[in-house]
Amino acid sequence: MDPLRLLLPRTQAQPLLPLPTGVPAPSVRPRLVPRGRARRHRNGAARMLPASAVASESPWTEQEPPSGEKEERFDWLDQWYPFAPVEDLDPGAPHGKMVLGIRVVAWYDRGAGEWRVFEDACPHRLAPLSEGRIDDKGRLQCVYHGWCFDGRGACKFIPQAPALGPPVHTNSKACVASYPCVVQNKLLWFYPRAGPEHADVLQRKRPPFIPEIDDPSFVTSFLIRDMPFGYDVLAENLMDPSHVPYAHKGLFRGLPRLVDPEEYDKEGGVPMAVKVEESSVNGFASSQGPGYSKFVAPCTYYGSPASKKSEKNKPHLMIVFIIVPVAPGRSRVMWAYPRNFGLWLHKITPRWFDHIGVNVILDSDMYLLHLEERNFAKAGIENWQKSVYVPTTSDGTVVAFRNWFRKHCRFQVGWAAPTVDQLPPTPTKDKLMDRYWSHVAQCRSCSAALKAMRALEVALQVASIAVVGFLAVAKGTLLTSVAQRAVVVSVAVLCFAASRWLADFIQKNFYFEDYVHAYK
Numbered sequence: 001m002d003p004l005r006l007l008l009p010r011t012q013a014q015p016l017l018p019l020p021t022g023v024p025a026p027s028v029r030p031r032l033v034p035r036g037r038a039r040r041h042r043n044g045a046a047r048m049l050p051a052s053a054v055a056s057e058s059p060w061t062e063q064e065p066p067s068g069e070k071e072e073r074f075d076w077l078d079q080w081y082p083f084a085p086v087e088d089l090d091p092g093a094p095h096g097k098m099v100l101g102i103r104v105v106a107w108y109d110r111g112a113g114e115w116r117v118f119e120d121a122c123p124h125r126l127a128p129l130s131e132g133r134i135d136d137k138g139r140l141q142c143v144y145h146g147w148c149f150d151g152r153g154a155c156k157f158i159p160q161a162p163a164l165g166p167p168v169h170t171n172s173k174a175c176v177a178s179y180p181c182v183v184q185n186k187l188l189w190f191y192p193r194a195g196p197e198h199a200d201v202l203q204r205k206r207p208p209f210i211p212e213i214d215d216p217s218f219v220t221s222f223l224i225r226d227m228p229f230g231y232d233v234l235a236e237n238l239m240d241p242s243h244v245p246y247a248h249k250g251l252f253r254g255l256p257r258l259v260d261p262e263e264y265d266k267e268g269g270v271p272m273a274v275k276v277e278e279s280s281v282n283g284f285a286s287s288q289g290p291g292y293s294k295f296v297a298p299c300t301y302y303g304s305p306a307s308k309k310s311e312k313n314k315p316h317l318m319i320v321f322i323i324v325p326v327a328p329g330r331s332r333v334m335w336a337y338p339r340n341f342g343l344w345l346h347k348i349t350p351r352w353f354d355h356i357g358v359n360v361i362l363d364s365d366m367y368l369l370h371l372e373e374r375n376f377a378k379a380g381i382e383n384w385q386k387s388v389y390v391p392t393t394s395d396g397t398v399v400a401f402r403n404w405f406r407k408h409c410r411f412q413v414g415w416a417a418p419t420v421d422q423l424p425p426t427p428t429k430d431k432l433m434d435r436y437w438s439h440v441a442q443c444r445s446c447s448a449a450l451k452a453m454r455a456l457e458v459a460l461q462v463a464s465i466a467v468v469g470f471l472a473v474a475k476g477t478l479l480t481s482v483a484q485r486a487v488v489v490s491v492a493v494l495c496f497a498a499s500r501w502l503a504d505f506i507q508k509n510f511y512f513e514d515y516v517h518a519y520k
Helices: 051-056 231-238 241-247 343-348 351-379 381-387 393-409 444-474 482-511
Strands: 081-085 095-099 102-109 114-119 155-157 181-184 187-190 223-227 275-280 283-288 291-296 300-304 319-327 330-336
Touching: 081 095, 081 102, 081 319, 081 330, 095 319, 095 330, 102 187, 114 181, 114 187, 223 351, 231 319, 231 330, 231 351, 231 393, 241 351, 241 393, 275 393, 283 393, 291 393, 351 381, 351 444, 381 393, 444 482
Parallel strands: none
Antiparallel strands: 081 187, 095 102, 102 114, 181 187, 223 330, 275 283, 283 291, 291 300, 300 319, 319 330
């Protein structure tokens, strides 16, 4: 990932929030760097105007819609939502998640060869179907009382009903709600409205499509992780490139330095000219230098740091964020980097190894965003523009998102189920930044790696004990010299030390490691 280059500085910028009513808009867009003001420093780094220069020419204020004009409301239920990357779904078991305030379960229908998404509640006594199993006939079985359902949600078997009695399983009350779903771009998507009138929704509307993800000349792998803060905070953070050199200090090594650290700061933050080119109820698009980004509401944000389209035989990198509203104070991110270079490296690198680095990045600002959301709640999320100070164009996409959230959503997610609009209490840091339940348990690659490492840890411990036992038994027979005994003791110590190192590695990368910015 090259987030610093995602929003490269441009020579021109314009206010992203319109001027207040009655204040004439300037006919000429202000320059961030007047001609002749940028020059090369003695060490080759470009000298650029400080952010204050951008701030003085970028007054952002809130604008009300013209008199008589009504802003179009965003329909949260008429959208497709991602459930999970298909590569992380085991077709032999059901998988439960919460999305948009509703609990859903995904399972693989062997008979039809398709994934299904149901409401995660058995119609019998509302037990979670995600805790069930796929029976020998390929049906979803509730493990509370054994009711079985086919791919359409119809109940096919009730063990407690007499075989020669009334066919109670055919009653409509015995059916479970089935949501339209489709696999696209390596993700399982579902539409949060059940019923026959929505069965053909794919003919009218499909999930956002990113061609590069399905392009055979590109490689793509997703990471999924639950986040302890809400949808809007996650979205604005992922759309904000200017926080990268500070919140993720030292995690993106090898990035080109765009400024002279002697005149600015060693982290390398720079003014960024963001131009929002179009905005509507369905999202917005922006350009930054040679790159671009696009937000397709409500879940998809993608872009490229270097070019606006991929060209044959030219390296191309994309950054894709899938932003999922889960519940108040909870969200989920799915993260991928489609690229058409370094294909061999992708083939030999296990997914879990890539996920270790991405999880550190997510950890590094997780606690900041969790507390930031609570500060927003104290001030009132409807007062966002009044509570914050965003004077520079570097915050362009953040302001564009907040404008969309204000104009078309009235600062609220349209939850699909009644939801208590209250943030959960702040847990201790080890629970807040827990990796196992937020990621590892949802990722097949990381789960398999953790299982293998745990087995290796036990094997090393057993080996160290076995070697010591061998030394005790063979001390006077097979091991007659001091040198031989020293070698055996060394092997035992190395096995034990390796098991302790592996245990520490497992704890830090699969469970929890604190991230202290002061020492980064």
